[in-house]
Amino acid sequence: MTHSKYPILFSPLDLGFTTIKNRALMGSMHTGLEELENGFERMAAYFAERARGGVGLIITGGISPNLEGGAGAKLSNDDEVAEHRLVTEAVHGADPEVKICMQILHMGPLARNENPVAPSAVRSRIASHTPRELDAAGIEKQISDIVNCAVCAQKAGYDGVEVIGSAGYLLSTFLVEKTNLRTDEWGGSYENRMRFPLEVMRRIREAVGPNFILIFRIAAMDMLQGGMSWEEIVLLARRMEEIGVNIISTHFTWHESAVPTIATMVPRAAFTQVTGRLKKELTIPLITSNRINMPDVAEAVLARGDADIVSMARPMLADADLVKKAFEGREDEINTCIACNQACLDHTFNGMEVSCLVNPRACHETKLNYEPTTAAKKIAVVGAGPAGLAYAEVAARRGHQVTLFDAASEIGGQFNLAKRIPGKEEFYETIRYFNKMIEKRKIDLRLNKKATADMLADGGFDKVVVATGISPRMPDIEGIDHPKAVSYIDVIKGLKPVGRKVAIMGAGGIGFDVAEKITHAGKSSALDVDIFAKEWGIDFENHPRGGVTGVEPIVARADREVTLLQRKTTPVGRGLGKTTGWTHRITLARRGVKMINGVEYLKIDDQGLHLRINDQYEILDVDTVIICAGQLPLRDLFDQLVELGIEADLVGGAYEAMELDAKRAINQASYLAAAV
Known part of the structure; x- marks a missing residue:
């Protein structure tokens, strides 16, 4: 029976040997549970709750095929198979129709260990170590280990595996010239650079047989100067289809790229058009992702023909019952993901257990439960x-x-x-x-x-x-009650006028928010994909190599001179969220905001804000001093x-x-x- 409101989202997807019950996917997220002593019991509860919540397909967080490929959980032997079986049995027990695939993640040069490996000894700007260049025997070992990992996943009861070939991890570094400097059969021409990921997927299909879901995650737009061209992406995807990959999952960045793809400033479904373009080149189903956080957005993406499956990863941290609520017409009860990243990705990249700002139960289902009270108060x-x-x-x-x-x-x-x-x-x-x-x-x-x-x-x-x-804390300095001094609350609410020359006292999260508000002009780029693309130099229309134009981004800005000040001597913005802070720093810098640290505030008067910076006395000639000095x-x-x-x-x-x-x-x- 067709669902009246979301007919495509709730239609089954036939893969021939198996059927996915709907088009809603819980995408891969590392949770930090993978490495804990009782982590698999907790993962079982976490995934089972999402299975009961109505999702059609789940992909786990990344699991390494060997020690050199990661920093935590791996799957390579029978003892580890037994641990993973806890997860698959819990999911299939919660709903036998739900499919669960394990993501195989070989981090390559981004592996958080002392001995990362890569096609060439090229260090990523976000990595801790320069990787060791793989020799011929090393390449064979990595392929064999990834295939073994897939076989172990099949033994553990998974319905399939996703192999990640994007983001700057091992497989993607073979594909791009800047990270693959080899001159043997694994480097040089694109035909040679494709060889490693194709060989991995071909051998996995050979080892697991035809009735096992095989997903390849491709960098459909890697946001790198000198990244993959559109023709290379299409060729790789077609070759993957030829060797028996069932589904292509599109990914839109390398971790080292300076383009935001998942922060709250990114418009909803901003990148799905790229998947839609690739879909026209293939006959197998495609997954799209990034900032799809409500069922109406998912249905619109599918209706446009942008994808066959919609990945909603963080939204299912925020609400395990998102899909069920959509099916039952209870959308107003969905606890929506706001893409803040504070308890999920920021935790992941700081080596902490993942949770969710709006849903603390996420990944803590065995620890935090809301049981009915026996003594109502x-x-x-x-x-x-x-x-x-x-x-x-x-x-x-x-x-x-x-x-x-x-x-x-x-x-x-x-x-x-x-x-x-x-x-x-x-x-x-x-x-x-x-x-x-x-x-x-x-x-x-x-x-x-x-x-x-x-x-x-x-x-x-x-x-x-x-x-x-x-x-709001008002610092004890002379002139704090001067008409030029205003509270951040009054500025954000629009209760007090803001002049053309502005000093912001305090560069924490609130200081950055205030700077964003008073320097912003025109429509919010978070609500308009075209404006967002211009602000970050993305060319969706022509899809140049890497997807980025290489020209100076176009950022609309208000006619104001703004100086953001902090007392700490650390770089301004250092304390912002790990995965989003850099986006705010770049945005304000492009709008001409000056950022000064190591400041001592002296007084506010008709002349402006009096300061001491590096033992030098200065007066900022400003009309407005916005106080963001803590709470x-x-x-x-x-x-x-x-x-x-x-x-x-x-x-x-x-x-x-x-x-x-x-x-x-x-x-x-x-x-x-x-x-x-």
Whole structure:
């Protein structure tokens, strides 16, 4: 029966020997569980929950075929096969129709170990070591090990494997001239450079037989100057089809590329048109990916003919039931991925366990559960920012009677500031989700209501949770009350005018957001693929080698001179997220924002902002000084409750307000509410 709203998304895909029940794929993400002592039990719970959530196909995080190919989990022997069987049995037990494929990831020159290998001794700018050039015997070993890994995956009960041939990992480094300097049969002409990935896939197909899903992940646009040409990509994909690959999965970058592809500033489904172009050249199905976070976006991609399968990786961290909710018409209940990367990719690249800012249960399904309460309490939550909303939702879900107070006229707290920053429009989705949860969980929401200690004392509450957030810290310098000095909150909300010459005191996340807002001109590039492409030098139309034009990106900017200042002596922006911080630094630099560290603030007066930089006295001639100098926890209410002898918990910014941290706030609130 055809689904009325998403007919293509919920149509089966026939591969001949097997059928994928729908076109929704949970794409590969490394979780950090792979290397833990009880990691496979936790992975089993994590993947099984997504299988129950309605997805048609799952691809695991990358598993190395040998020690030199990675830094953690590998699959090469029977003991490791037994561990992986925990995962496949859990998934097939949750839903026998769901297919799960294991990604084989040989990191090549990016391997986090002392002995990385590559076709040539060319060090990546993001790698720790120069790789060792493989000799003929070394190449044969790597091929054999990858094939053995695929055979082990088949023994472990996987329905197939995906081999990653993109991103700057081993297979892709054979394909590109800048990383393959060889002059033997594995280098030189493109025919020779293709040989390694083709030989890998040909031998895997030979070893596993015809009835095993074989996916090759191709760099359909690698975003590298001197990367692969469109003709080379098409030729490689066609050869893969000829040797028996069932599905081509398109990937859109190397990790060292200076083009964002997955940050929240990237428009939804920005790159699917590239997959659509490749689809016209092949007869086997194609997977597309990147910033497809809601079912209507997925259906539109499929309807355009851009792909046969849509990969939604991080969106299924954010909501394990995304596909099920879409099928049942409950889209407004989807906890949407906002592409912040703070708890997923930033954790991965810092060697930490992965989770999700909007869903702390992700990858923690065996540790954090919201069991129905056996003793319902009447709970007051004061503050409807991220921490208060998370606490109220979890407590009410478990059966507690929750009243949620906020002095503002809308829920969201600091998220209401974030959503106003160009490139952060996805925060509207989180506020939409919590509004729906307030209705669904029957939370008594009282807006425009400043809760007092006496009112709470008289309210008959069994428990009070204080999530009152923060107040901006005003530094103790002369002239801080001068008309030129304004708070970041007033600037973001548009309550105070901003002059043409501006100094921003503080270069944390908020300072960068403010700089983004006041230097931005025109439509947000996060909402327009053409503007985004121009800002990052991408040529979707002509697809030059690597997909990037090589010309200076075109960045619209407001007519302002902006200086971003910080007291720390470390480089400005060093503390931003690992996988997104560089994008903000580049964007502001292209808009002419000056960034200065090691600053001592002296005073603000009619002349401007007085500073000491490297023992030199300076005056910045500015019209406006925007104060982004940190936050202080708002704890007055908590202190008053304690004085009255009322039990109260502090969560979120009210608990700790060093840097605004929604990830920590939601995590802390969710664990507390799970235990009450």
